Amino acid sequence: MTNEQLINQYKQFLIVERNAASYTVDHYIADVRQFNQFLTQQVINNFNDVSYSEVRLFLTELYKTGLSRISASRKLSSLRTFYHYLEKEGIVEHNPIQYVSMPKKDKKIPQFFYAEELEQLFTIEDCSTPFGQRNQAIIELLYATGVRVSELVKINVSQVDFSLGTILVHGKGNKERFVPFGVYAQDAVKLYLEESRPQLLQKGGEITTDRLLINHRGAPLTDEGVRYILNDMMNRASLTSSIHPHKLRHTFATHLLNAGADMRSVQEMLGHESLSSTQIYTHVTKDYLQNIYKNAHPRA
Template identity: 60%
Template sequence: MAYPSSVDAFYHFLTIEKNASPLTIDQYIQDIQQFHDFLNKEQIHEVSDVHHTNIRVFLTELYQMNLSRRSVSRKISSLRSYFNFMEREELISYNPFQYVTMPKVNHKIPEFFYEDELVKLFESEDLTTPLGQRNQALLELLYATGIRVSELIKLNSADIDFTVNTILVHGKGNKERYVPFGSFAQHALETYLKDGREQLSRQNEDYIDDVFLNHRGQPLTDRGVRYILNQMLKRASLTSSIHPHKLRHTFATHLLNEGADMRTVQELLGHESLSSTQVYTHVTKDYLQKVYNNAHPRS
């Protein structure tokens, strides 16, 4: 059976032509391997022998595993891309996944902070300490730019340009983009870099160029960022939850509510597809009230 060679070729396609991230590639390969295991069980030994009836049986098995609609949707998308690739390479004559319908996914409205909650967060730190300065800079930058936590912990000093207040973000799939930040983030970053970071860096004999350091002077990790944000939430006495992506959601929600266009927000977030950004088109009650008061003749 020619599955291993076709999977290997698809792997190189994702890596070299698509420049996909390692995590994305792993998900693709896992989904494809699961389908290959299913075909083995069904004694289907050639890729060209796969038909719609086989796919329906496969989907039935997925639902019997109590997988979410989102997970099933992702697997269909992976397999459709895989079969598209094989059709392009003339390994098969048609893609049996071409007309497979994707299960409808219930999109939850992303959680975000209201402005009064953010004020409490921004006032929760002791800015006379190195860790307080670091935490403030971290929070200001996440909210100012909407970057992912994985992008935040990759930042080094050369990525920050204070002359035009932008950062160079190293995003998914080794893609880079420039994102601006405002005066509050600028002040917090400059204070931290000139004072707090200098003190933290002395805790480590090795030279570290990462912007955000832990109390031992080592690069901050994804887990470390989450811990810091949770501690800030407790100090601010807020009852809501917090995670780095919630600040990303807040960034996008506030921009769109204040009139930013979708394409600009897409670019700032580093989304490949506009559909990924459209999840933020919900509006807050405050925004609805503001529009109503401004627009209705008898408001």
């Protein structure tokens, strides 16, 4: 079996057995294919012939291109998971990745929106139009719940409970969690469901879907569609900072912690398996509190 055939077999394993998100699968396979291309250049045609030296050389070549430590760490993690699969299937006799230490990640403080920036985004849409109502529902939901964009586009209408003010979210590994959402988001979603969504479904003709967010053809909205909508909103708001769905997720977590929410609750709402993933936001809140102290205390 060729390396490319093994990669395709691994891809099916991720989709069927691991039930991995399409975004995760694409990244894993892209990383493995990049490594395979490097091996071809080194005249190595079998994953079983790879040694520790080749893996180190691969990382060195990545660093030469200016790749960040966090990106290199992600690629190494992808290869480690791939070789673990090959070992389990009896395809390779040893795992050269296990001897390579993970690069130390650069500590980056998550970017978030300030209240003034959010206000511009929340008032940019014309909520008298179908697309304006849908886009308003998108940004309100992202900020109100802190969900990942991959989770947002999978939300079904039946998973939204207005009486309890919660949404059932299917997270990574198909793990479920209930996330609360406030009155602003509820009002935006109700308006969209009552007025816009039926109109967009009509444009789809015979298309029927329970997905909450749909596009101009009445079909489910994709990850890329949400990113396009957010970038368009950002441009129309004339904000100089960049926007991406995760920035709204960072904002959600930062604002909750700044307002006194406990970290365990924020962890649960974000769907983090480890508390350490949530702790990065404490760096933001510490800076925030320090600035408040310096500006407010007479002897600071």
